[in-house]
Amino acid sequence: MVLSPNDKANVKAVWDKAGGNIGAFGGEALDRMFLGFPTTKTYFSHFDLTPGSKDIQAQGKKVADALTLAVNHLDDLPGALSKLSDLHAHKLRVDPVNFKFLSHSLLVTLSSHLGNDFTPSFHASLDKFFSNVSTVLTSKYR
């Protein structure tokens, strides 16, 4: 499922609207994911998993920064995310099902903050974008 020029424009528009809040949104998405899909916590036994913890906020910022990098390189996601892809494949080995849980949690976070800006078309483009990022991050698993 390839990102059309329209999808790319939509994703960039959402990122612009989110502005400086993207880091916080990353943290909130993780909070939502850990609560909504408790099996995802198994990858973070070394964290303080209390909602809103410093560990979660810091990780949320990391995730947000990586997604921002992806947004700035929509024409070459495999290239831009190559190192992260290696990390997930060889070191972290997060089961692929979990990328869907995080993607969904990011969508809910954005929908609850962006209000009318979160149109069905933007929703669709974002879902595709997260799906593409997930595919790249799991592409070297086997």
Add this chain to the structure above:
Amino acid sequence: MVHLTDAEKGLVNGLWGKINVDEVGGETLGRLLVVYPWTQRFFDSFGNLSSAAAIMDNPKVKAHGKKVLNSFSDGLKHLDDLKGTFAQLSELHCDKLHVDPENFRLLGNVLVVVLGHHLRAEFTPQAQAAFQKVVAGVANALAHKYH
């Protein structure tokens, strides 16, 4: 069986009371068809589904969304026996409608996104978690009679 704490039941029922079920139903089904276009395969008779705007404005989509969500609403009154509550609908979706149960999961998650959209900050991570249990329970109940 869905296991919600009393607090979670409170959250679910409290927030459900704040939404317009008919409207949210139409929006949820519409977004399902926009975001996951392959789900349109079940709705050839619905007319114009050619663009996001056409889908969201389509009166058949709105009507069907309303029907679906009112049924879901009934489920909320029987969280202790979702499988019983949805047994007949489950048979219908398998034997007559031939709907892959994966679609119930997709719809449940779109509902969660729409609730976030409508309820904003009130749709806290804790509230979402409670609803994730409910939508998973409903999806499983609807898949239960498949063979």
